[in-house]
Amino acid sequence: MVFDFFFKSISRHIKLTDEEIELTKPVLRHKKLRKRQYLLQAGDVCKVETFVIKGCLRAYTVDDKGHEHIAMFAIEGWWISDFYSLLTGSEASQNIDALEDSEVFCIEKTDLENLYLQVPKFERLFRILLQNAFVAHQQRILAGISQTAEERYKSFIGKYPTIEQRVPQHQIASYLGITPETISRIRKLR
Amino acid sequence: MVFDFFFKSISRHIKLTDEEIELTKPVLRHKKLRKRQYLLQAGDVCKVETFVIKGCLRAYTVDDKGHEHIAMFAIEGWWISDFYSLLTGSEASQNIDALEDSEVFCIEKTDLENLYLQVPKFERLFRILLQNAFVAHQQRILAGISQTAEERYKSFIGKYPTIEQRVPQHQIASYLGITPETISRIRKLR
DNA sequence: CGCGACGTTGATTTGCCTCAACGATTGTGG
DNA sequence: CCACAATCGTTGAGGCAAATCAACGTCGCG
Numbered sequence: 001m002v003f004d005f006f007f008k009s010i011s012r013h014i015k016l017t018d019e020e021i022e023l024t025k026p027v028l029r030h031k032k033l034r035k036r037q038y039l040l041q042a043g044d045v046c047k048v049e050t051f052v053i054k055g056c057l058r059a060y061t062v063d064d065k066g067h068e069h070i071a072m073f074a075i076e077g078w079w080i081s082d083f084y085s086l087l088t089g090s091e092a093s094q095n096i097d098a099l100e101d102s103e104v105f106c107i108e109k110t111d112l113e114n115l116y117l118q119v120p121k122f123e124r125l126f127r128i129l130l131q132n133a134f135v136a137h138q139q140r141i142l143a144g145i146s147q148t149a150e151e152r153y154k155s156f157i158g159k160y161p162t163i164e165q166r167v168p169q170h171q172i173a174s175y176l177g178i179t180p181e182t183i184s185r186i187r188k189l190r
Numbered sequence: 191m192v193f194d195f196f197f198k199s200i201s202r203h204i205k206l207t208d209e210e211i212e213l214t215k216p217v218l219r220h221k222k223l224r225k226r227q228y229l230l231q232a233g234d235v236c237k238v239e240t241f242v243i244k245g246c247l248r249a250y251t252v253d254d255k256g257h258e259h260i261a262m263f264a265i266e267g268w269w270i271s272d273f274y275s276l277l278t279g280s281e282a283s284q285n286i287d288a289l290e291d292s293e294v295f296c297i298e299k300t301d302l303e304n305l306y307l308q309v310p311k312f313e314r315l316f317r318i319l320l321q322n323a324f325v326a327h328q329q330r331i332l333a334g335i336s337q338t339a340e341e342r343y344k345s346f347i348g349k350y351p352t353i354e355q356r357v358p359q360h361q362i363a364s365y366l367g368i369t370p371e372t373i374s375r376i377r378k379l380r
Numbered sequence: 381c382g383c384g385a386c387g388t389t390g391a392t393t394t395g396c397c398t399c400a401a402c403g404a405t406t407g408t409g410g
Numbered sequence: 411c412c413a414c415a416a417t418c419g420t421t422g423a424g425g426c427a428a429a430t431c432a433a434c435g436t437c438g439c440g
Contacts, residue, residue, distance in 0.1 A: 069332055069335050083321065084328070116314075123310075127316055130317060137331060138327065140331055141330055142261055144331065144367060145366070146251070146259040148396095149396070168418065169418080170417095170419080179397060180420095181396090181397075181398085181419090182397075183419090184420055187420095188421090338428090339427080358387085359386080359387070360387080369429060371388080372428060374387060374388055374389080375428090
């Protein structure tokens with residue numbers, strides 16, 4: 001059942017009753033994405049929070065020189081969206097697309113807000129998820145202002161070996177804010 | 191009254207009843223900090239979430255070369271803590287101290303957890319605060335991987351003119367991950 | 381007063397980027 | 411199923427933004 005992985009994932013943080021599970025199911029919109037398919041394009045308004053069931057997605061911006069800068073990856077069990085756009089209703093500055101064939105659950109913003117009222121535990125769930133994201137972000141920021149390219153790369157493959165194995169190196173370079181050439185040279189030195 | 195500023199601040203996000211306000215007051219521990227005084231030292235465990243009533247604080251790490259890297263500033267109305275330490279109970283990697291004589295409210299972790307149960311609106315408050323922090327962090331990360339020192343500095347003074355006026359330039363340099371000399375040279379060019 | 385904190389300026393170095401060329405692999409349309 | 415085009419990683423040469431190192435002036439404060 002497609003729902004199983006979702007409810008198992010969130011059970012790490014909140015315990016739902018059967019009734020609450022039934023209330024939740026209708027808001028989960030199951031979607032399949034082909035590799036390279038967009039979930040969101042910059043300029044559109046982001047309307048959904050997305051949970052990854054299977055596969056790998058990325059969120060990224062494109063600067064005026066046409067360079068992509070990856071804000072985040074999301075693999076099985078992770079959430080992804082353009083949060084700012086979702087929150088404010090403004091046009092997304094980020095693109096989100098699939099790096100592999102993927103399956104996701106999308107939750108409409110309005111559905112999520114109702115869900116908060118019907119099943120307040122979700123308020124707690126997202127607070128916890130945001131707390132974790134907050135900590136991860138802070139560490140990434142500190143890495144960015146205090147470490148060399150090499151340190152950041154090695155720290156990345158230590159922290160996210162799964163992602164390192166799945167996505168092309170130049171995507172990781174883009175996430176770390178360094179060039180693919182530099183990554184290649186770092187790797188050469190054992 | 192010292193409480194006024196606090197409740198006025200959070201009223202932007204949640205509306206408390208008089209009864210809820212009275213439940214909240216006892217957990218707010220009022221504290222004064224002298225300039226340069228520590229609120230938290232790396233190695234200790236962070237036990238409190240802190241709201242700034244007056245003044246300016248900073249959270250920062252010190253690397254093996256003795257260089258400070260500022261994770262965040264907090265002025266009136268902002269919250270500050272070593273979130274990771276607070277969350278996990280592990281030793282703080284960050285120091286927090288006052289850049290000016292300051293006044294704060296500290297909330298003990300255990301008190302906050304009880305407060306979530308007694309006044310669930312606080313669950314919502316912190317979710318909203320975390321959402322905002324999430325967005326700010328994401329923008330800071332993207333700036334770090336896609337912009338030059340000059341762009342980041344100018345963007346900083348555009349976004350936080352108040353902070354730029356209050357704290358020494360080398361602190362801002364440390365926040366942006368660039369050297370004080372570079373800031374000085376950027377400023378020279380008009 | 382004298383010392384430390386802060387900012388500035390100059391000379392030099394360096395880590396990383398840019399640009400360019402080249403194999404290897406993948407995948408895709410005829 | 412092959413041919414050709416992307417995609418991906420590697421390597422080299424050269425350049426540049428920002429760091430480093432060092433010296434100096436100013437201010438505020440104990």
